[in-house]
Amino acid sequence: MSWGMFGKRGARRTAAAPIVVLFISVVTKRMQTLWLARHANRQDFADPNWAATADWPDDPGLSPDGVEQARQLGRRVDALDVDRIVASPYLRTVQTAHHVATTTGHGVLLEPGLGEWLNDDWFDDVPKTRALTALADRFGSVLPSSAPPCREPAYPESRHRALARLGATGTCLADRYADETLLLVGHGITVQGVLHGLVGSDVPDPGCPLASLTKVARRDGDWTVSLRNDTSHLENGTRAPDRLA
Template sequence: MPQTIWIARHGNRIDFVNPDWFLTAEKRYDPHLSDDGHIQARQLANRLKGEEITHIFASPFLRTVQTANHVAQTLDLSIKLEWGLCEWLNPDWMSEMPETLSVKELCHRFPRIDPSYTSIIPNYPETGEQCLKRTDETAKRVAAEFPENILLVGHGASVIGTTMGLVQGVVETEINASLCCLVKVIRDDGKWVMELNGDTSHLSKTEADIRFN
């Protein structure tokens, strides 16, 4: 049977809207969604109604969990936290391994999280090549273990890496990874084909320039 994987980036983040947030934040490398980011996430959730998604995987960063949670509420699904989808652990962006909320804290705030799911834990720091390899391997592993229609919610880097990992011949510069975008890939007869590339038609407001950090 064909399998569809949807790949989404999180909605707009508070430090993109208010850069000064970073100066006083307790967890500086784990910003939450901005108000318009929540709107984008709800629009993403509405877009995915009726797509027969059975599993949602999300990076454990707060902005990705919040985005995934909007979808999970709409589709009545649980969320599996997957560090393999996390942000690029780039030492030029962050001076240390980013601190996120603990799984216990996240489960308390977001009861749809499945605490029984076990994720890999990547190493800090990593090069761009290592990030692409990590997200590539994560996409392939999850697709094999969960051969239904699934949603991966990550970051700009993981949207690119997971798509490149699944679809042969696609290069980094060809993938649109704007905020709250959607990539759709379908596997039939053992080959992955990209049907949507960073689609944002579900959003009422999109970013003019794609930002990654």
């Protein structure tokens, strides 16, 4: 007699051989990228006498070479897969963001919390700047925002308070648009302040060149700087560090 499928006791073998299943745990690390840009060259940097006869001396726009810098920045940003552009509401930052957006096809949101340091050594009073509605009328890329400002600057500000305000604004925007890659366009102190808020107050401050890019990335809640003050996209990139303040 052939035992075939039967054991010696005559019972049919119905139990399958044990199968070992290996469960591989895959942890997807959440990552977010913020690009930080300083505005391009401003009119009063190119012409020191400009403010004496200007209607808006506290709110200069871009110089002609600054416009070209902003366009060069736009061509660089076009390759970065940015989802959203947010800018300080000063004319020079809005113009910079607008030229970037013209290249990339994005709109631009304005955030007062990214604005200039209200240093009473620079301003005798709250600086006179354009209304957000006026900026939206002038620049087609500027979008209305249904979200409240992350922060509102209060004159006067110490450097410490300005950095705290900018850091809180950067954190607010990163959390508000947590699934997006952002470009924040601001001032020299904007870049340092946002890094203070995201990375920590011990981040070095080497200054910030005009129209430069800084990259900071978050993975599992921790932010690290992976690129700082890059001006390789500018034709005059080697001279950009001359204006670090």
